[in-house]
Amino acid sequence: MIKLNSIESLQKFRDSITSTRTRQGKRLISLCAGSGCGAYGTSGVYDELMKELSLQGLQEQFEVKLTGCHGFCEKGPIMVIYPDGIFYSQLKKEHMAEIVEKTLKTGELVKARLFKVESTQKKVSLEEEIPFYNLQKRIVLGNNGVIEPTSIDDYIAVGGYTALEKALSKMTPQNILDEISKSKLRGRGGGGFPTGVKWKTCARFDGPRYIICNADEGDPGAYMDRSILEGNPHSVVEGMIIGALAIGSSQGYVYVRHEYPLAVKNLSLAIEKARDYGILGKHILGSRIDFDITISRGGGAFVCGESTALMASLEGKPGRPRAKYVHTVEKGYREGPTTLNNVETWANVPIIINNGADWYCSIGTENSKGTKIFSLVGKVINTGLVEVPMGTSLRTIIFDIGGGVPKNKKFKAVQTGGPSGGCIPEAHLDLGVDFDELSRVGSIMGSGGMIVMDQNTCMVEVARYFVEFLQDESCGQCNPCREGLKQMLDILTRICEGHGKKGDIELLEELGAMIEKFSLCGLGTSAPNPVLSTIRYFRDEYEAHIKDKKCPSGVCKPLFHYEIDKDTCTGCMLCAKKCPHEAITGIKKEPHILNQEKCIKCGICYDNCKFNAIFIK
Amino acid sequence: MANKITINWDKIQDIIEHYNSNPENLLMIMQDITNLYNYVPPEAIPLLKKKLNVKESLIYSVATFYKTISLEPRGKHIIHVCTGTACHILGAVKIMDAYKEELNIKEGQTTEDGLFSLEGVRCIGCCASGPVITVDKEIHGGLDRSKALNILELYKRSSERGEVERG
Missing domain, CATH: 1.20.1440.230 (NADH-ubiquinone oxidoreductase 51kDa subunit, iron-sulphur binding domain)
Structure with a gap:
């Protein structure tokens, strides 16, 4: 087992991994194994790909990595073939033989699997040509697509733990505190509290100090924390160690949702590996610093995302919040000074230390620096995780990156900030998204959920x-x-x-x-x-x-009914076939009739009609 | 209702010891017991009380506060319909309705034969693939009514053949 007992040994180790990899010269195939793609069947695709590679004698030339989330979850499973960055989406195992035969052997593209850009209707082959990706700035999510989350070597090879090296060798705790303050980093969990201020205050109080990572991503509709923990868990571990150095803590906790089994698994593995390598535990990289991380699994209570409730839960009690007359930076977990930050906040820390606060401040708006990851979901064509500089307009995110609303329906609102947030109408779409602008229009940034709603959302x-x-x-x-x-x-x-x-x-x-x-x-x-x-x-x-007892969007069942427009109906019989209650009758090529008595308003006919002949009344 | 179970006391002891009998880990201990039986058998509570040196009231308080813990037996397969915002907008209610109708139970109940429990879950973070359900630990995405019912059929059939075992 490798034990890295000094900063130099980590650097040497990194050099040896990269030089071995360069020598082997294997081409990288990255296959997304995040939960989103997993739900569409990555494992079957992977098995078939491995089988085809060995059948066609290519296993020595390619290295297949099962990576974390690439963000474009709706198009999953996703594959990217490097160094070119050829992007294939919506893969099935049946596609593997052809991809191996053509693209991997001869470089020929498999046209059917290429991505079609909605606005131009053109097929493109490279990741960077896809508007969903090329309008983003993926500084936090960037490595998700190129490293295997279960491999600490992968993380180290792409420059992982260099920020820790810098913090350990070239910075005092005060330097780190100053750098984070100067970067104007604000908490990504919802409140947007300045991280530097939090850290500095906590460091002022005596007693065993604690570091907590809040991964209780309770906001329904937001999943960036899951994606970071599943895809790049070491970035969070590294951020927490740097936080511990700055504040002076020897014990950290990650409070993660029980509903995220893959995140729990990958994070556990990351912590274990870091411990084996000497990056966590006693005498980190041979220094005098001790710091370790323990995982605690939440129990599915939304309120536990609130810091005092989370700490109560961590102590083995029901997660009930308390009034914050005394802040948790003074008396938090076990009554000790506690610094709690969200997953995305921790993942930003190594980036700031590596690139400097000035660089970080060059991204974003006056009072909101850096990037923010949004989970762009709901009634939008390209759903997935989107990382953009603070200040990017809602219109860019929803229409340029997200491709707008599907099925030519009309955009109605975007909901940001989860259950604590609000709905923003079309009139405010040109708003640059940051902490202050969103609260100005009655919503909040929250943890970054962005749920698009169309004309059929009530x-x-x-x-x-x-x-x-x-x-x-x-x-x-x-x-x-x-x-x-x-x-x-x-x-x-x-x-x-x-x-x-x-x-x-x-x-x-x-x-x-x-x-x-x-x-x-x-x-x-x-x-x-x-x-x-x-x-x-x-x-x-x-x-x-x-007043009118009507639901114009056709959602509240007692307040609307469906009707068939006799002039538009072509009598294709599709709705009659699909109706689970046999409420629609009619002869081929003649307008159909909907029996209101039998109709349960399930909406299957409305969703399936190709001629928009069924309408809400 | 679900069949009566026999408790493997050694396994429960192991779980408690794995967490160093630390009362701060009470919730995780109960989650691990849930992994064994799909619920926390109330018979196990006296042992937890003794080993962790906590009050019985705390155990009940924790068990009833958190959604992932049930003190009542649940079905062999647990269907979780995600009711997070994205899934809600994309029609999670229709999926839930289809299951309620098909299984003839309400949300939170278990079928007569003890085969299925139907529960809602507040987001499993697969928002781009909605509406989503999980059956035991398997995630199924991009559902509509008929796809959702097909999945149920699959589990029913493999259960008849005795193939799907809880992992």
């Missing part, structure tokens, strides 16, 4: 969905959150069921203001955001539900 129902979520996740300690959200949910449910009353909107606003003001923790104080922001921008939809 904003009242979306508000109801979030309040139901938060009501369910409320820990129940304080009255405003526990009772207030329950009342809000009752009202919203009533509206969605067609029993809305005059004065409901005003009552929701009043309740919202109360909950915002008097709740104990961040969950409560931000809980009314989804309701208040939808009332602010989509009041007409609330009024349609309440």
Whole structure:
């Protein structure tokens, strides 16, 4: 086993890996094995690829890496063949023989597997030609596609742990604190609190200090933390060690969701390997510094993303938050001074140390520096993880990178910040996304969830969905959150069921203001955001539900029905075939008839009609 | 309901020892017990109390606070329908409705024959592949009603043949 007992031995080790790899000259095939691609069947593709490589005698010339998430999850499974960067997507095992035969043997492209750019309808072969990638700046996610997350050698070979070398050999703890402060890095978990200030304050208090990585990514719709932990766990480990050096801590924890088994597995392996190599544990790289990391798995409680609740959970108790009269940097975990940062924040630390605060400050806006990863999901053509400089406009993210709304439907809103965030309408699409701009329009950055909604998303129902979520996740300690959200949910449910009353909107606003003001923790104080922001921008939809008893988007079942437009219907019989309740009848090539009594409003006919002959009324 | 189980006390002891009998690890200990039986058998609580030196009330408090812990037996296969925002927008409700209808149970219940439990989960982070479900540990993405029902059929059939064993 290799034990690296000095900075020089790590450097030598890195040199030996890279020179061996250069000598072997194997070409790299990167196959995404993140959870997203995994759900579409990466493992079958991998087995077939390995089989074909050996059948066609190419196994010595290529090295296949099962990497972490490439970000373009919707097109999974994804393969990139280096050094050119040939990009194949939506792979099945049946495609492997042809890819090996043509591309790997002779360099000929397999046209059918190439990516088609929506705007130009042209097929492109390289990753860098795809708008989804070439408009991004992937400084945190960049290595995800080229390293195997289970291999510490891969991480070291691409320059991993060089920031730690620098911090250990050339910087004092104060230098590190100053550099992070100067970089203006702000917490990526939601609050946007300046990381440098947090670290400096924590370092001032005595006692065993603790470092925590918050990987309890509870925001439904956001998964960048999962992707970093699955794809590049060592970047988080390295960030935490540097944090420990700066603050003076010897024990760190990663609190990660139980629902992310692959992230738990890859991170555990990373910690174990780092320990074996002497990068974690006693005398890190032969220095006087001791630091180790323990993993704690969460139990599926959204409120545990709140720092005091997370620390309670880490202590083996139910995750109930406490009032922050005394901040956790002074008294946190086990009553000791604790620095808690989110996964993405920790992953930014080695980048800042390596490139310097000045370089980092050259990216982003006045008060929000660096990049931010967004999970661009919902009703958008290119879904996936998008890393862009702070200040990039919503329009660029949704329409240029995301390719806009599918099926020629109309964009309605984008929801940012998860259940604590708000919905932003089309009028604000040119907004440059950073911490301050988003709060100006009534939403928040949150952890970076970005859910696109189209004409068929009902904003009242979306508000109801979030309040139901938060009501369910409320820990129940304080009255405003526990009772207030329950009342809000009752009202919203009533509206969605067609029993809305005059004065409901005003009552929701009043309740919202109360909950915002008097709740104990961040969950409560931000809980009314989804309701208040939808009332602010989509009041007409609330009024349609309440006054006209109509759901214009066709979501709230009691408030709409489907009809077939006799003039547009071609009588193709597809809807009649697909209807699970035999509610549609008709003869071929003649307009069909929908029996309202039988219809369960499942929407299968509406989604499948190729002629837009079925409409919502 | 699900069949009565026999508890392997040695395995539970091993789990507790793996976590050094540290009461801070109570939640993870219960999660590992859940991996064995799909729930935490209440019979195991006295042992936890003794080994971890904690109050019984704390154990119940933790067990009922966190969603990943159940004190009631669950089915052989657990279907988790992701109800995160992205999946919700893409039609998770329709998937949940299809399962409720087909299995004739409500969310949070187990089928008469003890084969399936139906549960909602708040996001498994596969937001780009929505709507998504997991059956035991397998992830299935890009679903609609008919694909979702096909998956159920698959598990039913392999269960009849006794092929799908819990891993």
